[in-house]
Amino acid sequence: MRQLIGKLMSTFRKQEHKVIIVGLDNAGKTSILYHLTNEVVPTCPTIRSNVEKIVWQKTHFFMWDIGGEEALRSSWNTYYSSAEVRRVPGLGGAV
Template identity: 70%
Template structure:
């Protein structure tokens, strides 16, 4: 597993494009607004995308939250250009669709426009009964086989803020 400072080393410029992806109902938009406002915002399914700017230590991040419904996933690649960082949000309770998350992850990693992108996986919904741990998700996604992209997996709960301090630490390393 790559250490967080190493994961972020390639951010030398003042503005960075980040895409937030994952299947529908994984918690992408909730995580975006936790970053932005440090509070839970009730959301509806994202159709298309949301974009917000987050500033951490004078570094600007353009955060693109992209809808995860099956009908929208085929258009994710239209957001890849100039992306430096991928945040993949995984619903830790959705065992049945973890295989789809894995397929989408490796499809993204194979895309030419993402060849230099770092990856942060949020194992969301850790407050739910019978959720998979970050270690279980890492094993299922075979993250240890990813050699060409720096990556890190982080447990979190977007609704309670659990793991939120670690999320902030990731951005504070710039």
């Protein structure tokens, strides 16, 4: 997970970035998010989104974990417009 942030740092030079984590339900998106924050939290299906700010070497990453249930998927595109990186668990990495 830290490698992903390191890669982001080498790719982007701005001081703030919006990163969304999308994927199917029960894919592990929330677990990824809280692993990056070094928190252990009990998880349940995400109804809308979880947002955490991660600061790494003076760069701020606003991490959005978007719910993956079928009823929520139509809203995913509303989060894409200002995102720089999307992490899609189970579909082969960042896109």
